[in-house]
Amino acid sequence: MSTTKLAKEPEGTEPTAAPALLELRDLRVFYGAIEALKGVNLSVREGEVVALLGANGAGKSTTLRTASGMLSPRSGEVLLRGERIDGIKPHNLVRFGIGHVPEGRRVFARMTVRENLEMGAYRFKSPDQDEMDRIFGLFPRLAERSSQLGGTLSGGEQQMLAIGRALMGKPELLLLDEPSMGLAPLVVQQIFEILREINQQGTTVLLVEQNAAQALQLADRGYVLETGTVAMHEEASALLADPRVRAAYLGEIAE
Template sequence: MLELRDLHVYYGAIEALKGVSLTVGEGEVVALLGANGAGKSTTLKTASGMIQPRDGQVLLRGERVDGIKSHELVQFGIGHVPEGRRVFARMTVLENLRMGAYRLKRPDPADLDRVFTLFPRLADRRKQVSGTLSGGEQQMLAIGRALMGKPELLLLDEPSMGLAPLIVQQIFEILREINEQGTTLLLVEQNASQALQLANRGYVLETGAVVMSDEASALLSDPRVRAAYLGETIE
């Protein structure tokens, strides 16, 4: 479904991505791991059109989409849940969700029902101002808002950041359900164990380059990954 080919992305004179290539097949969950500053968020932003590469290609279903602006890429079936949630704090939960369906002439009530089924807490707080929600509720809202655009590919940037372990578990259970319902996921996540238990495959980034890629189960058992991201000691 998604292919990134030899992406080179710069912030001024600093090269943030140094030839990143990866693929995400239809129906897959693919995890993107790496330390802070490795280029994970930049990769997602490039895939969703928020950043344009200096070199390389972004292909969606075999067609090049690099050069297309992010708000236009939504029409191609890409949804992006950014790091830090970025909900519209002064708007209600329902208003935020309706904003997620802006590309549609009229929001589909079935999509709203789907979001409220996945996230019953949002249904209870539909009239609440979003800035007053808890961190976990705001993360649910950010995911729900993206789902309102009917994405076939959902990009998620650190969905567990700053959340309590119980809420993290709930979020990942819902992500699994979203995938089982037919949405492909590309996931950037600091919680490597949770990400690899959910994913089919994974990539590891270091300083803007892919240094490892394998089946998720193989990465989860790799001693280098366990030492770098799960806090284990290599003996």
């Protein structure tokens, strides 16, 4: 990946728009003495797919972990529909309508596919069979392997299972961290087609993805992080056409 630097986004350039489903305000997050997020501002409107791009170490996964309650900011705010949720534990945030698919899938290896999916519905008294059927419709491979142990699935199947497990919680907002990592191109294409369908069915998506071309083709808007700060924020089509983005993340030579 190129190390081309992007011009920093001026303060106050966030466009006026509909109220945000998720909003991050001036987030500062530390790992010990290391500042991972340095005043990040980001919003996701209902019904959108928003892509979060950046090199390794830019703060993308930290942003998702903070939004889902896995990390606590030292300062700043996380708001869902205008209400602060920073400080709420992750298992309780699921009840607020947030689902998080972490990097690395992390399926329950010794549970079956069906049991993994049922675990995703833990906030309900019992799993919703209609939701299970919807997920099996989205991921027919999981239906075929419903009694197979999660740890015996292929990488692509485990990614499908991780997404399906999060969907069993009926999230309004799905946070996805590197869904294409380590997968063959054909499987990546399939995953992104399913993500498009999930969004069309009403789930808002905040997506962290190294595959910038796939992410921006799916997304409505995108943010580019550099060393813990927002360097760019544009409509996805504008980012995809931007020569700086193409040089830094699509391997093209900047003119």
